[in-house]
Amino acid sequence: MAIKHILSLILKQKSIALLIILQIAITVMIVSNTAFISYATLQNWLIPSKLEERQILNVTTRVFDTSTDVPALIEKDIQAIEKVPGVIAASYAGRELVLNSLGPGWTIFKDTQPETDYRVFGYFGLDEKGADVLGLELVEGRKFYASEYIKGDETTKNAGVMMISEELAKSLFGDSSALGQSVYISRQRIAHQVIGVYKGKMLGEGATYSQQPYHSGIVPEVIWGNRQRVNYLVRVEAGVSERVLEDVETALYHTDGRMVDRVEFVGRAKKRLWDGRSTFALTMAGISLIACVVTALGIVALVSFSVSLRKKDHGILRALGASKGQVMWSLIKENTILVFIGLVLGFGLSILLYYFLMHNVRVQSVVEIPLLVGVAIFTWLVSTLAVYVPAKEAAKVSPAQVTKSS
Amino acid sequence: MKELVMLAWQGLKQKPKLSALMVINLAVGITLMLTMSAIVKQSSSEVIGYKGDSLYTAGLNYFDVDEDVNDFRQFPRWTYQDAQALQQANLPYEYVSFNYTTEFIVGLADNSVRPISVEASGTDSGMFNVLDVPFIYGTAWNAQSEKSGEAIAVISKHANDHLFGGVDSVGQFIQVQGEQIRVAGVVDLTRYKRRFQDLSFSNNYNHDVFIPLNYAYAQNFPRTGQVTCRTDDLYTTISPRSGSIDMLKSAECGYLTVWFQYHNDVELVQLAELKTWLNNYIKQQQALGRFQHKNLTDFYSMGELYILIQRFMAWEAIYLTFSYLLFGICLVNTVGILLAKFQANRKLISLYRALGANQSVIMIIHFLEILMLTLAAIVLGFILAFAGLELMFHLRMYQTDYMAIAEQVRQIYQFDSELALVTTLGIFLAVGLSGLYPVYRSSRVSPASELRG
Amino acid sequence: MLKMNEVSKIYRTDLIETHALSNVNLSIDEGEFIAVTGPSGSGKTTFLNIAGLLERFERGDYYLDGENVANLNDKKLSQLRNEKIGFIFQGFNLISDLSLYDNVEVPLIFRGIKASERKKRIEEALELVGLASRMKHYPAQLSGGQQQRVAIARALAGKPRFLLADEPTGNLDSLMARQVMDLLQEVNQAGTTLIMVTHDNELARRAGRNIQILDGELTDITKSQLTDLAV
Numbered sequence A: 001m002a003i004k005h006i007l008s009l010i011l012k013q014k015s016i017a018l019l020i021i022l023q024i025a026i027t028v029m030i031v032s033n034t035a036f037i038s039y040a041t042l043q044n045w046l047i048p049s050k051l052e053e054r055q056i057l058n059v060t061t062r063v064f065d066t067s068t069d070v071p072a073l074i075e076k077d078i079q080a081i082e083k084v085p086g087v088i089a090a091s092y093a094g095r096e097l098v099l100n101s102l103g104p105g106w107t108i109f110k111d112t113q114p115e116t117d118y119r120v121f122g123y124f125g126l127d128e129k130g131a132d133v134l135g136l137e138l139v140e141g142r143k144f145y146a147s148e149y150i151k152g153d154e155t156t157k158n159a160g161v162m163m164i165s166e167e168l169a170k171s172l173f174g175d176s177s178a179l180g181q182s183v184y185i186s187r188q189r190i191a192h193q194v195i196g197v198y199k200g201k202m203l204g205e206g207a208t209y210s211q212q213p214y215h216s217g218i219v220p221e222v223i224w225g226n227r228q229r230v231n232y233l234v235r236v237e238a239g240v241s242e243r244v245l246e247d248v249e250t251a252l253y254h255t256d257g258r259m260v261d262r263v264e265f266v267g268r269a270k271k272r273l274w275d276g277r278s279t280f281a282l283t284m285a286g287i288s289l290i291a292c293v294v295t296a297l298g299i300v301a302l303v304s305f306s307v308s309l310r311k312k313d314h315g316i317l318r319a320l321g322a323s324k325g326q327v328m329w330s331l332i333k334e335n336t337i338l339v340f341i342g343l344v345l346g347f348g349l350s351i352l353l354y355y356f357l358m359h360n361v362r363v364q365s366v367v368e369i370p371l372l373v374g375v376a377i378f379t380w381l382v383s384t385l386a387v388y389v390p391a392k393e394a395a396k397v398s399p400a401q402v403t404k405s406s
Numbered sequence B: 001m002k003e004l005v006m007l008a009w010q011g012l013k014q015k016p017k018l019s020a021l022m023v024i025n026l027a028v029g030i031t032l033m034l035t036m037s038a039i040v041k042q043s044s045s046e047v048i049g050y051k052g053d054s055l056y057t058a059g060l061n062y063f064d065v066d067e068d069v070n071d072f073r074q075f076p077r078w079t080y081q082d083a084q085a086l087q088q089a090n091l092p093y094e095y096v097s098f099n100y101t102t103e104f105i106v107g108l109a110d111n112s113v114r115p116i117s118v119e120a121s122g123t124d125s126g127m128f129n130v131l132d133v134p135f136i137y138g139t140a141w142n143a144q145s146e147k148s149g150e151a152i153a154v155i156s157k158h159a160n161d162h163l164f165g166g167v168d169s170v171g172q173f174i175q176v177q178g179e180q181i182r183v184a185g186v187v188d189l190t191r192y193k194r195r196f197q198d199l200s201f202s203n204n205y206n207h208d209v210f211i212p213l214n215y216a217y218a219q220n221f222p223r224t225g226q227v228t229c230r231t232d233d234l235y236t237t238i239s240p241r242s243g244s245i246d247m248l249k250s251a252e253c254g255y256l257t258v259w260f261q262y263h264n265d266v267e268l269v270q271l272a273e274l275k276t277w278l279n280n281y282i283k284q285q286q287a288l289g290r291f292q293h294k295n296l297t298d299f300y301s302m303g304e305l306y307i308l309i310q311r312f313m314a315w316e317a318i319y320l321t322f323s324y325l326l327f328g329i330c331l332v333n334t335v336g337i338l339l340a341k342f343q344a345n346r347k348l349i350s351l352y353r354a355l356g357a358n359q360s361v362i363m364i365i366h367f368l369e370i371l372m373l374t375l376a377a378i379v380l381g382f383i384l385a386f387a388g389l390e391l392m393f394h395l396r397m398y399q400t401d402y403m404a405i406a407e408q409v410r411q412i413y414q415f416d417s418e419l420a421l422v423t424t425l426g427i428f429l430a431v432g433l434s435g436l437y438p439v440y441r442s443s444r445v446s447p448a449s450e451l452r453g
Numbered sequence C: 001m002l003k004m005n006e007v008s009k010i011y012r013t014d015l016i017e018t019h020a021l022s023n024v025n026l027s028i029d030e031g032e033f034i035a036v037t038g039p040s041g042s043g044k045t046t047f048l049n050i051a052g053l054l055e056r057f058e059r060g061d062y063y064l065d066g067e068n069v070a071n072l073n074d075k076k077l078s079q080l081r082n083e084k085i086g087f088i089f090q091g092f093n094l095i096s097d098l099s100l101y102d103n104v105e106v107p108l109i110f111r112g113i114k115a116s117e118r119k120k121r122i123e124e125a126l127e128l129v130g131l132a133s134r135m136k137h138y139p140a141q142l143s144g145g146q147q148q149r150v151a152i153a154r155a156l157a158g159k160p161r162f163l164l165a166d167e168p169t170g171n172l173d174s175l176m177a178r179q180v181m182d183l184l185q186e187v188n189q190a191g192t193t194l195i196m197v198t199h200d201n202e203l204a205r206r207a208g209r210n211i212q213i214l215d216g217e218l219t220d221i222t223k224s225q226l227t228d229l230a231v
Helices: A003-012 A014-045 A070-083 A130-134 A166-173 A205-209 A243-253 A266-273 A275-309 A311-319 A324-360 A369-395 A399-403 B002-014 B016-044 B080-088 B126-131 B143-148 B157-164 B213-219 B232-238 B245-250 B267-286 B302-310 B314-344 B346-354 B359-399 B406-410 B417-443 C044-051 C074-084 C100-111 C115-128 C144-157 C174-189
Strands: A056-063 A087-092 A106-109 A119-125 A138-141 A150-153 A161-165 A182-185 A190-198 A216-219 A221-224 A229-236 A258-265 B055-060 B095-107 B116-123 B135-138 B152-156 B173-176 B179-187 B209-212 B253-261 B297-301 C002-012 C017-028 C033-037 C059-064 C085-088 C162-166 C193-197 C209-214 C217-221
Touching: A003 A014, A003 A324, A003 C100, A014 A275, A014 A324, A014 A369, A014 B314, A056 A070, A056 A243, A056 A266, A070 A087, A070 A221, A070 A229, A070 A243, A087 A130, A119 A166, A119 A205, A119 A221, A130 A216, A130 A229, A138 A166, A161 A166, A166 A190, A205 A266, A243 A258, A258 A266, A258 B116, A266 A275, A275 A311, A275 A324, A275 A369, A275 B016, A275 B314, A275 B359, A311 A324, A311 A369, A311 A399, A324 A369, A324 C074, A399 C044, B002 B016, B002 B346, B002 B359, B016 B302, B016 B314, B016 B359, B016 B417, B055 B267, B055 B302, B080 B095, B080 B245, B080 B253, B080 B267, B095 B126, B095 B157, B095 B213, B116 B126, B116 B157, B116 B213, B126 B253, B135 B157, B143 B213, B152 B157, B157 B179, B209 B213, B232 B253, B253 B267, B267 B297, B297 B302, B314 B346, B314 B417, B346 B359, B346 B417, B359 B406, B359 B417, C002 C044, C017 C044, C017 C217, C033 C044, C044 C162, C044 C193, C074 C085, C074 C100, C085 C144, C100 C115, C100 C144, C115 C144, C144 C162, C144 C174, C162 C174, C174 C193
Parallel strands: A119 A216, A150 A221, A161 A190, B116 B209, B152 B179, C033 C193, C033 C209, C085 C162, C162 C193
Antiparallel strands: A056 A229, A056 A258, A087 A229, A106 A119, A106 A182, A138 A190, A161 A216, A182 A190, B055 B253, B055 B297, B095 B116, B095 B173, B095 B253, B135 B179, B152 B209, B173 B179, C002 C017, C002 C059, C209 C217
């Protein structure tokens, strides 16, 4: 059957055609927005962390006994952690942990002008082993001298020197070298001199949220006292089992006046970054799946009905020399025309829903043409699969039924 | 009637594939709708609904004119000074209660259990009346303890289970920052779907320890809830979260949430008195240069707050909208399936008609058939919705990275009988309505018209 | 051009076997006009279905244009139906949702004929049956006789080897019936083989050769043998 014949058949069964078009449109609306949201979420997921996600641990503990000798505890803890099988090295982490900021996001400026824009960055205060625990690779300048490390409680002054990531350096200073430059941290604009530049990794939680995952810097500071926190970053051997988490916790918890909050692979902290959005995307994916099932069932039902009404016509077609395949194919073509109209309508609705979601819900979503093409092909496949069932039934009509007197 | 049921059963068996299609189609729609409406209903249902009209919170905005302050989420909390003035005004109410959120680590003096980190409320004994808390053991502290700032606490069932293995711990001591605090009572708040006392409306967990404000001040437990100062510089100077309590008390930094429990039937009168007093207080303070903003006060009953927070449940609202939309599509499908089914039954129908069945008998038979199929779909839908809720619950736990109290979160992922009843009736009605046209169409098959050939 | 050797068609249920056609032997030459008569239930329709490749048969051989169709698959059978046979049914069997033009076009599309050639053929065929002016109309707008002429046009447009007519005038009044029969005879005289199944002896007398089916068996008869057996 030619397209024009199919079109005139569709026009004769307007209500069925309309229902199918409507279903396709609504399904497309849901599925394409799910695709947009999932894609945006996936884009976040797929930002390479450049981290050894199962080789670095975040360890958070709280010292609630105010009489505790914190520096002695830190020394003892690091020894205890490093004795755990599988652990390579442990470093005290005074400010942020990897992808776990424990406080407000940190900002960095390139000068002290009030109008200057800031960059959000991951701000790490680590001891001598810190750079190795994070696996940092120097591209320019030097590491900290032993003399540059400072230790003390909250009243301790800043070290004044820092290493920053290549990406942050580029963002602050463009093509000119960051070495020897001064940078200013937080609204108080505390001055630091850049002495080294390393290859960026996804380290700071706030920075990653601000879409600048590789912006970070470390200072040679072991400063304790911030809300009782005594935290560590630990490097473990590749392929080490989950048991290491428990072992580290056990190594730490036999200290009175202190509790171990959490020991986790940084991979877990990374997962947490996108939990809300990925849950939304996941739920939307579930709803999309259901929408596809419902629409497929609907097409099966409506095409079954339409086929049952046209049983005689299909018999005639068969008698006139249409093979079973040709009868099926004409139904699939018919459906494809409806899918096409539904897609056009559905894409319109999708864009409306996209704007609604962007304006009313905290959703990340991107309209991408390849996604729309994918959704179109997917919808066509699902609907064709659905048509196949009643179409096969239709093709079974015996051509001999035409000789039955009517 | 029995015969008609039998005939309907025959019709149902006539096209088993289409019957199955109808049941599956409806069940899918019902599952999604039930799951999402249960979640939305539970999420938006009030914790102590009977106080919807008598429990009020109020905001007093000391921010500078250029701050954007519209709804309660942007209003600052109460400063110590304003709260003191309010308390001394001796306004009419059943209870007034202030609280701030803090956190600390709780253990036992003998270190026999692992200490836990808890979120806690620094508050007054009025809070227990405001929350109408179910005490498992003991009672709230008395006015004497409150005033003196005694080291006394009411703890949650969760904390009691962890620290004392669930036994009656009244009179025992917990240890916080090296201090011994006597347990006055144990409460179970897990059945409260949301923690509303700090206006967080969080569903993840409730506070584990309640201590008198004066004791919290004495120990300078940090302010970890919402804390704001009039200016950023003030914030930097005062450091209101963990800085000196005396400086905080005198600064224009808010951290206290207030609740008024009014007497039933006179709540509006009593609220009016509060408003009058506040207006006078504002005028008097304006003379000192405070309160220049255009939005100075804000009042919400619990009921109003719950209506308000529904606006912020946008994700759930989208799920629910889609689930209704999809159920609508399922109904459309049902029409299609029934049309196809009855079309296939035309021979049988025309035979019945030829044998003397009138149109209404045909209609009854078909409606019975629809009823049976719908019943099957509802049963299947409910079973699947239980699975759906379980799935959504686990997804939610995943979302909170398993840091929520499962028992409390689960409160949201449950049916209630009212919802079940209403939805069931609604579904029968909706399916019945969508059956009208197909049934009408097939009842008009003329006797014996389909019997030739 | 059409030859059946010992063709049998058996309908089976669990309990009984019915021989709808038994051991039919038949040979039809190019250009013949054959009328097949017989009472209801004698096997006329079965014969028609088998001759028209609408139904399969159990035993025997059936050569159409020299090709044995006994074991062909559905696709091949459909193609043969499409190319070699023109059908004219009692109930016309037009597709009511398509215009006359489109109705005639459908089988030509299945054959894969080019659009320009299709147009020419459709116009010729509708011209022949005198309905060229109404090609945009729908079947429901025509009288029964006109509808049947459209069906004939549809059959002829494919230039079939033979026409298979099943009670072509059964649903028509006598005037229209005569017109349709005249048309069919005209077509036959122009060279197309015509096989007509009918229970109407008067129509049957117009044929060049008469065949009678009784209880599934075929016999050639003379015109004088056309009795009123078929009621």
